């Protein structure tokens with residue numbers, strides 16, 4: 001069963017087209033990373049999966065449904081997104097913000113109930129925010145805030161979780177923790193995960209499928225063990241690298257060592 | 267619970283202000299006598315002063331204050347900008363143009379004044395979105411477009427006034443924003459509308475809160491952002507419009523009251539909206555009472571008083587906003 005099906009999708013802003021003729025299927029329970037240089041269209045693709053951007057052409061299916069024909073409410077109960085940039089009222093507490101993640105599941109007249117509290121408690125525990133939950137978001141560090149926004153996305157209890165650079169602002173310990181948490185959710189509840197990552201090694205380690213974008217086109221798509229190699233890195237990032245393979249699970253580890261552009265300039 | 271207490275205190279303050287406002291004026295009527303009236307005793311003339319003159323005026327001031335403060339709070343959410351006040355951004359000018367058109371050109375249709383004031387307010391709101399909207403409205407853009415819209419609509423209002431200068435006498439006080447000489451009839455004209463508008467505003471609490479997040483996250487929380495933005499703006503224009511139709515342009519209530527409320531009770535609309543409602547009533551009532559007694563026996567237009575209080579406050583907010 002496909003969680004997401006995208007056929008001949010074109011996306012862009014105004015008249016400009018950023019993504020051209022994009023076609024992929026994502027199976028339920030897959031953990032997919034999208035990688036590629038800045039401006040290659042990663043966030044753009046992710047937004048279209050949450051109906052934040054209407055396709056210029058082509059169709060996005062969530063399950064069996066054409067996303068354009070779904071209401072925002074329907075989409076938000078099955079897809080949640082952690083965005084790259086967020087705004088918020090300065091004085092809201094972490095816990096109250098995470099509660100907003102419950103709103104897609106509520107009718108306009110329903111208020112917070114026992115079940116919401118339970119879900120919020122679970123989210124707060126798993127995002128390690130117990131100590132911070134009553135603090136105002138303005139008083140949290142960038143990384144702590146990022147965890148709160150992940151909490152909002154998780155409180156939505158999505159079937160499909162979209163993460164746009166979830167590890168920015170986080171120190172390595174929390175980076176690992178976040179990715180482990182997402183992986184655990186993915187394995188335990190069969191939640192489909194599509195994330196944009198900049199760290200190739202994290203993409204390699206934590207996903208069973210990597211989609212490589214360059215200038216809005218798919219350059220490679222598949223199991224990281226099979227597709228991540230020196231030639232690809234050179235082609236996409238213009239960087240020379242060495243590749244090792246992890247002793248435990250065999251995922252490729254990429255060590256970049258020379259930027260070709262920089263080299264030429266010297 | 268602390269927040270519920272704050273609201274309770276604000277209600278007490280409001281009630282005290284009402285008694286204060288009823289007792290003060292060209293003739294000061296002691297509180298004891300006012301209580302006597304409640305039991306059908308006391309001086310007949312004083313009773314008439316209170317029930318025929320002061321009470322309707324006090325109620326209008328309170329109602330209009332609530333309307334304007336709530337309109338401001340709502341517009342601030344949809345425009346993502348704490349400077350969005352119906353007076354500053356031109357909604358009141360639009361309403362005023364609508365109202366004056368009826369009052370001067372077809373005075374036999376006075377009952378249409380609130381409707382046209384509302385339409386004028388909607389027109390101005392529409393203009394501000396066209397001129398200033400760019401993924402939210404930046405302070406500087408909202409000010410500039412507000413100035414432009416106020417100038418444009420104010421110009422149109424002047425034009426109509428000049429062309430009908432024979433009839434202008436009766437509405438001169440109104441133009442400056444004044445609650446002077448308002449009667450039970452005037453109150454009746456806006457009472458029902460105001461109550462409907464204020465009740466509707468409570469249905470906007472959740473969405474107003476979510477609109478404070480980025481539009482993208484709001485969509486992902488199931489909100490139909492564009493439709494919601496239009497509906498809440500309409501409600502804001504409605505509240506400001508009907509108020510303008512009865513008292514003229516009174517600025518800054520929608521700026522000062524929600525701002526102070528936010529400092530006191532936080533930005534959650536669940537508390538911010540009720541507090542603004544009560545705070546707006548108290549603030550305008552105080553300002554109007556002040557306008558009545560400060561230069562006795564001359565009455566100042568309350569719009570002028572609000573401008574004197576609100577102007578510096580506005581500049582302070584503007585500076586603070588820029589620093590951030």
Ligand SMILES: Nc1ncnc2c1ncn2[C@@H]1O[C@H](COP(=O)(O)OP(=O)(O)OP(=O)(O)O)[C@@H](O)[C@H]1O
Nearest residue numbers: 013014018036037038039040041042043044045084
């Ligand atoms: N709101 C917008 N309006 C106009 N153009 C945009 C907008 N957002 C993105 N773009 C353009 O679309 C292209 C792809 O942007 P996108 O944000 O998808 O890149 P990205 O791969 O996520 O980059 P990054 O790694 O920097 O986050 C870029 O050329 C960008 O300039």
Ligand SMILES: [Mg+2]
Nearest residue numbers: 042043084164
């Ligand atoms: Mg991006």
